[in-house]
Amino acid sequence: MLHAGTNRIDLRLAGPPREKLGSHQRAAALSALTIGPLDALQSRQHLQTLLQHTLPQALAASLLLTGGFMFVLGFLNRGESHLAYFGALSVAWALLDARLWIREWPLPHRASELLLLAPLPVAAWAAVQFLLRYSGWRHRAVDIALPAQTLLMLLSLLLVPMRHFHLLVLAWSMLLALEVVTAAAHYLRRQRRERSLSFWLMGGLLAVVAAAAVIELAAHFASVPALPAQLAQLALPLMLVLTGLRLVQQQGLARQEAEISRAQLEQRVREATAEIERNFRQLSELKVEQVTERERKRIAADLHDDLGAKLLTIVHTSENDRISTLAREALEEMRLSVRGLTGRAMRLGDAMGDWRAEVVSRLAQAGIETDWSAPEELPYTLSARAYVQTTRILREATSNIIKHSGASFCSIQCRVRDGDFRLIVHDNGEGITSEPDGRLDRGHGMATMKQRAKQLQGQCLIESGPGLGTVIRLTLPLERALETS
Amino acid sequence: MKHILLLEDLAQIREWLRKIVLQVFPDAQIVEAARVADALARVTATKFDLALVDLGLPDGTGVDVVTKLRDVQAECQSVVVTIHDDDEHLFPALQAGAFGYILKEQPRELITEQLQRISQGEPPLSPSIARRVMSYFANKAKPRADATLPNVSLTERETEVLLRVAKGYTLPEIGVQLGLSRHTIADYVKQIYRKLNVSSRAEAALEAQRLGLFGR
Numbered sequence: 001m002l003h004a005g006t007n008r009i010d011l012r013l014a015g016p017p018r019e020k021l022g023s024h025q026r027a028a029a030l031s032a033l034t035i036g037p038l039d040a041l042q043s044r045q046h047l048q049t050l051l052q053h054t055l056p057q058a059l060a061a062s063l064l065l066t067g068g069f070m071f072v073l074g075f076l077n078r079g080e081s082h083l084a085y086f087g088a089l090s091v092a093w094a095l096l097d098a099r100l101w102i103r104e105w106p107l108p109h110r111a112s113e114l115l116l117l118a119p120l121p122v123a124a125w126a127a128v129q130f131l132l133r134y135s136g137w138r139h140r141a142v143d144i145a146l147p148a149q150t151l152l153m154l155l156s157l158l159l160v161p162m163r164h165f166h167l168l169v170l171a172w173s174m175l176l177a178l179e180v181v182t183a184a185a186h187y188l189r190r191q192r193r194e195r196s197l198s199f200w201l202m203g204g205l206l207a208v209v210a211a212a213a214v215i216e217l218a219a220h221f222a223s224v225p226a227l228p229a230q231l232a233q234l235a236l237p238l239m240l241v242l243t244g245l246r247l248v249q250q251q252g253l254a255r256q257e258a259e260i261s262r263a264q265l266e267q268r269v270r271e272a273t274a275e276i277e278r279n280f281r282q283l284s285e286l287k288v289e290q291v292t293e294r295e296r297k298r299i300a301a302d303l304h305d306d307l308g309a310k311l312l313t314i315v316h317t318s319e320n321d322r323i324s325t326l327a328r329e330a331l332e333e334m335r336l337s338v339r340g341l342t343g344r345a346m347r348l349g350d351a352m353g354d355w356r357a358e359v360v361s362r363l364a365q366a367g368i369e370t371d372w373s374a375p376e377e378l379p380y381t382l383s384a385r386a387y388v389q390t391t392r393i394l395r396e397a398t399s400n401i402i403k404h405s406g407a408s409f410c411s412i413q414c415r416v417r418d419g420d421f422r423l424i425v426h427d428n429g430e431g432i433t434s435e436p437d438g439r440l441d442r443g444h445g446m447a448t449m450k451q452r453a454k455q456l457q458g459q460c461l462i463e464s465g466p467g468l469g470t471v472i473r474l475t476l477p478l479e480r481a482l483e484t485s
Numbered sequence: 486m487k488h489i490l491l492l493e494d495l496a497q498i499r500e501w502l503r504k505i506v507l508q509v510f511p512d513a514q515i516v517e518a519a520r521v522a523d524a525l526a527r528v529t530a531t532k533f534d535l536a537l538v539d540l541g542l543p544d545g546t547g548v549d550v551v552t553k554l555r556d557v558q559a560e561c562q563s564v565v566v567t568i569h570d571d572d573e574h575l576f577p578a579l580q581a582g583a584f585g586y587i588l589k590e591q592p593r594e595l596i597t598e599q600l601q602r603i604s605q606g607e608p609p610l611s612p613s614i615a616r617r618v619m620s621y622f623a624n625k626a627k628p629r630a631d632a633t634l635p636n637v638s639l640t641e642r643e644t645e646v647l648l649r650v651a652k653g654y655t656l657p658e659i660g661v662q663l664g665l666s667r668h669t670i671a672d673y674v675k676q677i678y679r680k681l682n683v684s685s686r687a688e689a690a691l692e693a694q695r696l697g698l699f700g701r
């Protein structure tokens with residue numbers, strides 16, 4: 001195409017002058033002319049196409065996608081409003097970048113310029129709000145001022161004379177950039193105070209953005225080498241995509257945490273429910289126990305007050321000794337029954353203390369010498385019933401010795417052997433003469449004593465002969481005596 | 486001459502008790518009452534040396550009368566006369582300040598003897614009551630938040646006597662075992678009753694204070 005000598009190339013720049021445009025990139029301009037072989041120039045052209053068209057378009061497309069997605073996400077979840085603003089920022093920026101590859105619009109000049117610039121204040125608005133909300137700060141005045149500013153900017157651009165258009169856009173851009181920088185500073189200060197990892201991540205991203213913005217602004221005033229300017233153009237959307245990924249990651253983590261804490265909460269609710277049920281069950285068991293106990297006490301009190309008072313009157317008013325003695329015994333029996341009714345299991349050691357006190361003092365009063373031997377500590381308990389029945393047997397045996405035996409000495413041994421409680425009462429009295437049928441005297445209550453022992457799954461053996469004294473051997477199984485309580 | 490209060494709701498038993506009292510104290514001046522309210526009114530009017538108090542009465546419990554007597558006539562000896570021989574019924578009365586108890590259905594001779602002993606300063610003490618007293622003082626010995634209670638505790642000897650009574654030894658037997666006179670042992674028992682009363686009353690007063698009965 002070129003030939004030796006002087007060559008003339010006619011170049012025609014299409015496009016409005018810089019003053020009438022919103023962005024200098026769209027102005028008609030000419031870079032340094034390079035003439036060379038096609039092969040050498042073609043690779044440069046490829047690079048330029050990549051930097052100026054393919055990459056911005058790909059980034060814009062991904063920004064649109066992630067931005068839209070995050071806008072919906074943040075819009076649905078009011079607690080995550082920063083996501084919505086970030087989405088808006090991404091979408092606005094993607095639209096803003098459209099000016100780079102859409103050269104001609106089928107619209108009047110001012111209208112198309114306005115349309116192309118409209119996303120700029122929106123992006124600034126979204127960016128400021130995103131940074132503020134992300135750092136957990138919101139203010140009503142800011143919420144109102146930013147949309148108002150957007151309207152004001154578009155209105156002013158609509159009215160300004162076309163020759164000052166570019167200047168005004170530049171002024172507005174400076175103002176918006178200043179706002180975003182302020183918001184970013186605020187955000188970083190907050191993050192730094194919380195010493196979070198986000199401070200470094202977002203700080204790095206914002207630094208890149210700031211550098212890109214500086215280069216971009218510088219391009220308005222001076223000629224900047226093409227490559228840095230183009231890279232700066234690319235940096236911003238790239239940072240936005242990265243920030244978006246970071247936000248999605250945080251969102252995911254938060255979801256995971258929420259899921260875990262929800263599971264923990266559920267677990268705790270389950271545990272609390274189980275505990276409440278357990279407490280309720282215990283409470284109702286306690287209630288039943290209390291009611292039973294109260295009823296027993298009422299019956300016992302009734303017995304004491306009614307039957308007891310009547311028997312007592314007989315004891316003290318009867319002229320007949322036999323009757324008053326019978327009434328007294330009936331009263332004692334009644335009291336023992338009440339004790340069996342209301343009584344709790346008793347320590348064997350305590351029971352033996354009671355028995356000793358009664359038997360020894362009664363025998364002492366009758367002038368009978370007594371030898372009581374019992375082990376010191378016994379880790380057993382007796383049911384109230386076993387205690388009452390044994391008391392009766394012992395009382396009967398003591399009465400027999402006092403009334404009938406004529407003994408001067410009595411030994412009583414308490415033992416625990418092979419899980420059995422053994423009581424041996426041995427007196428040196430006359431002994432009991434056998435009846436003609438070979439049985440021991442039933443008038444002495446021996447049969448009753450045996451029957452009582454039998455009720456406790458134990459046995460009561462009585463050995464006696466004329467002049468040999470009497471031996472009463474009582475054996476009670478301790479475990480089974482416990483069960484009958 | 487002794488002034489004696491006799492609180493018993495059954496007329497026949499009251500009459501029978503009156504005879505016994507007259508047998509022990511021939512020149513006694515006896516004031517009879519059948520209701521708690523009646524007895525309380527008498528306590529404010531007359532000074533008594535001895536009071537025989539039934540526990541289960543139609544309009545309340547004799548424990549209230551024992552408490553009142555301890556409050557206004559500290560020198561009067563209250564003796565519980567009851568058909569309840571269990572510590573659950575007797576213990577509150579002893580805490581309120583009763584100086585012993587007599588079981589109503591016992592033969593006349595035995596009651597006469599017991600009454601004499603009590604008036605001579607030898608109150609009875611059963612194994613079950615002794616156990617109850619021991620566990621009461623054992624619980625008190627545990628450290629508590631409020632140090633305002635007077636520090637009433639049993640001496641080693643008193644505890645020793647209680648322990649032996651709880652095991653079923655009679656007071657004379659304990660005297661022999663410890664090499665002490667019957668009189669000394671009786672003094673220990675008296676002292677135990679007194680301490681039980683002092684400690685219980687201090688506790689009751691503190692409880693009342695906590696509930697805001699005082700200082701209002």
